[in-house]
Amino acid sequence: MSHTAHIPSHRKPRRSASKLAVRAGVAGGVLSTLAMAGTASASPAAEPATETTLEMPVLNMDLGSQVSSAVIKAADNTRAQALVGELNAQEETARTGAAAEAKLAKADAQAKADAEKKASDEAKRQADADRANRGDGRTQLASAKGSSGSGSSAGSAASDDDSGVRAPATGSASAIINFARNQVGKAYVLGGTGPSSFDCSGLVQAAYRQAGISLPRMSQDQSSEGTSVSLSNLQPGDVLYWGSRGSAYHVAIYSGGGKFIGAQNSGTGIVERSLSYDPPSGAVRIL
Known part of the structure; x- marks a missing residue:
């Protein structure tokens, strides 16, 4: 056994490191405060502390031009x-x-x-x-x-002509011509069959109806009826045609004395004219 074992130790107990750090910090703070107070009292004429001003960064942008550009763009879009x-x-x-x-x-x-x-x-x-x-x-x-x-065998006064067709009675030809002449001055209308207007074949058909004879409606067919006669041997009532027989495009009635009655066109209407006015191509005898 040590000769010092019975002697109580006089060493102070160790303090923890954290407590030491706190105490050191407090002490340092106190010392700093005292130092500053001493300095302030030692130099009362020192210059006052200046305020620090923070400068905002300057934006390097032309806001006016941008706004103008935006307005122009919006207007263009509109x-x-x-x-x-x-x-x-x-x-x-x-x-x-x-x-x-x-x-x-x-x-x-x-x-x-x-x-x-x-x-x-x-x-x-x-x-x-x-x-x-x-x-x-x-x-x-x-x-x-x-x-x-x-009638011929019975001693009728009528006689046959050279063509073999019996010559018409004067009354039949007169009825045809008188009817046609009474229509002179009326209008020419294509397709007209009377009583106020006629076309060429409509007039011929209506005139022959006065003699009790029914003729076809069209000029082509009318020119095919009866028997052909020469223009130098015409009789009143003969049908004159223009064009070829069977395909005539116009017809009229020979009224005697070198004249004919016909519905010529819309400009002249129904007229009685000399054969020389519009010489026909041929003629047929139907009576």
């Missing part, structure tokens, strides 16, 4: 949008107009087609009627020839 709207409106108007025009064109085409079909049907009907009339006319002519033959 104008562009307005232009697009206007173009769209014009396109819509054009489409609407084109649709309307197409509708009108379709309606016109349909109306034209309907009119052409109606005209075609009418022409067909007229052709059928002409064929029927031509058959009736030939039947009547055959009956007239038979009657004239009987």
